[in-house]
Amino acid sequence: MTKALSTSSNSRPQQLLTRILEEPELVSIVQGLEAPVLSRLIDHIGLEDSGEIVALATTEQLKKIFDEDLWRSAKPGKDQTFDAERFSLWLQVMMEAGVEFAAQKLAELDEDLVTLAVCKHVLVINIDALAERMSGNSRSDEDDLTDKALESCLYEEFAEYQIIAKDHQSWDALIAVLVELDKNHHDFLMRMLDRCCYISTEYIDDNGGLFNVLNSEEMLESDVAADREDRREAEGYVAPSSAASFLNLARVTPTEELIANRAADPITQSYFKSLDRAAKEAAKKGPTQALPQGAPSQKVVKFLQELREAEVLEEPAQHPLLAAGEPQAAHTEPLFKLAVLEVRDRQPKAYMDRLRELSYLANVLISGCSYAGRAFRPLEAADAAVAVCNLGMERLLRDAAGNRPGDPTVDDAADLLERQELVKLFQVGWSLLHRDVQMFTARTLQETLTRMAEGQRDAQKSKELTRMAATLKADVNAGKPTQSRGRLDGLGHVLDRQVIVAVKALLSEYPFLPRAIAGGSKETDKRDARFIFTQQQIQAVQAFVQGIGAPAKKASAPPASPKDRPTGKDGRS
Secondary structure (H helix, E strand, O other): OOOOOOOOOOOOHHHHHHHHHOOOOHHHHHHHOOHHHHHHHHHHHOHHHOHHHHOOOOHHHHHHHHHHHOEEOOOOOOOOEEOHHHHHHHHHHHHOOOHHHHHHHHHHOOHHHHHHHHHHHEEEEEHHHHHHHHOOOOOOHHHHHHHHHHHOOOEEEEOOEEEEEOOOOOHHHHHHHHHHHHHHOHHHHHHHHHHHHHHHHHHHHHOOOHHHOOOOOHHHHHHHHHHHHHHHHHOOOOOHHHHHHHHHHHHHOOHHHHHHOOOOOHHHHHHHHHHHHHHHHHHHOOHHHHHHHOOOOHHHHHHHHHHHHOOOOOOOOOOOOOOOOOHHHHHHOOHHHHHHHHHHHHOHHHHHHHHHHHHHHHHHHHHHOEEOOEEOOHHHHHHHHHHHHHHHHHHHHHHHHOOOOOOOOHHHHHHHHHHOOHHHHHHHHHHHHHHHHHHHHHHHHHHHHHHHHHOOOOHHHHHHHHHHHHHHHHHHHOOOHHHHHHHHHHHOOOOOHHHHHHHHHHOOOOOOOOHHHHOOOHHHHOOOOOOOOOHHHHHHHHHHHHOOOOOOOOOOOOOOOOOOOOOOOOOOO
16 A cells, blocks of 8 residues: 655655655556656656656666657757756766666667767767877977867776766766776677767867867767657657648648648648558557556556645546536537537547547647747647637638528537548638737737827837837738737837737737736636637737727727537537
C-alpha cells in the first residue's frame, strides 16, 4: 500500500520527494511510469534534487526524456537547439548514483547524442598531429600564442587524444565519466573521441587555427536534431519549423482558395505518411514489442492518482471532442463539438479519423504558435484547435446553404464532418482569424490613430501617433499585423489601459477574446471560454475595435459567447 503523497494542494516538492523515497516498491513504480509522467515528476521536484529517482530510471525512459528536456526553442515555431548546460546538469545528477551508473547510461544512449554533448563541452585534438604541425621549421608567433593558450586550459589525455575544456564548470564530472568509459567502454569512448576530433580539426582548419577556435558542432547537431524529429514525428509530434510553415501558409493563402483546394498541403501529407509508416513498422515487429507499452499495473495507477492529488499531474480530462453535450452547458458548446458526437454515433471510423486530425492540429499549435505570450498547454491547444475548426465549419456550412434561411443544424454539420477532413476546416478558420481579426484590428487601429493625430493639438503627441499609425500600416501591408503588438504600450497617453490590453489580445499570434469583449464573468475563466469560435464573436470583436477612440460611445461590446446555439439535431434549443 502506498502512502499518501500529499495532504494539501500546496505540498512542497521536497516533502513530496521524501514521501516518494519512502515508497517500498519505488523501483518498479518509477520504471513503470511513462517517460512524460516521469519527466513531469522530476521537473516538479527539481532535477538537482531528483538524483535518487533518476538513478532508478531505465535507459528507454531517459532517451525519451532527453528528447524532450535537452532541447530548447526561443519561442514556438523556432527550431529547437541542444541545451549543453542542461545536459551538464543531467550528467552531474546521474553522477550522484555513481560514476559507473553515469558511464553505463551514456554508453547505452544514442552515440550521436553523446558525441554532440561532449563536443559542446570540450575540444578534442590529436596529440601527434598537433605536435607535428607545431614543431616544424616554419613556427610562427601564433604557435607561441597557441602554446600559452593550451597551458592555461584544463585538459586530459586519452590515448592519442587531448581533451581541452571549453566549459570549466562541467569539467570535473565530464572527465570522471570519460575515465570510467575508458575503463569499461573503451571502444565506445574511442569512437566518440575520434568523431569529436574530426569535428574539432575541421573547424580549426576552417577558422584560422587552434588559437581562434571557440566552438564547432553545427553539422552533428543538425543530424542529431533530424533523428530526434523523426522519432518524435513517429509519436505524433510536429516539428516547430513544420508547424510554423503550416500556420503561415494558411495565413497567406486567400480563404476562397483554401476552400477550393481538394488536396492536403505537403506538410500535412508528410506528417500522416510518417505516422502511417511508423504504425506499419510497429505492427511488423509483432506483439512482443508492444508489451512494455501495455496497461500500467495497479501500483502505478495508484501512484499516478497520488501524483494528481499532489498536483504534479493534472486530473485526466475528457477529450475535447468528448466533453460536449452536457445539457446544462449545451448553449455555449461550439456546433462543431455536437456534430462530432453525432458522427461518433453514425460513422465510428470517420469519428476516429477526426480525432486523429484534431491531435495533429493541436500539436501544430503547441509546436508552432504562442498563446498569450507562452506555449500552449496540451488540452488548451486541443480546445483552441476545436475553436478554429468551428470557424471554418461555419464558413463552409454557410457557403453550402446559400440563400436557404435558418441556422445550420447539428445534422448539417455532421454531414459535413463525415466527408470533410479537419485540416481544411482549420485552415479556413485560421485564415478568417488572420483576415477578420488580426488584419482588421491593425488596419482599423491605424485609421483611428491617423484621425487622432490629425485632431491632436500637441505636436509631439501628434507625431507619435502618426509614427505608430505608419508602423501599423507597414505591418498590415506586409501581412504581419502581430508585429505591432509589442509597440502598443506606447499609446498609454491616448488609449485606456483596458483597450490596449484588449488590442494586444487580438493581435496575438493566436488571437483570443479580451475580457473587454468576453465579459468578466466566471465563465470567461474556463480553459476554452476566450477562444474565438463563431462569426458572431468576430463581429463583436470588429464592433469593439471600431469603437476605439469614438467620443460618443464606449469601446466595448456585449459578451460574445453565443446564446442561441442549437442543442438538438433539428437546430432548436
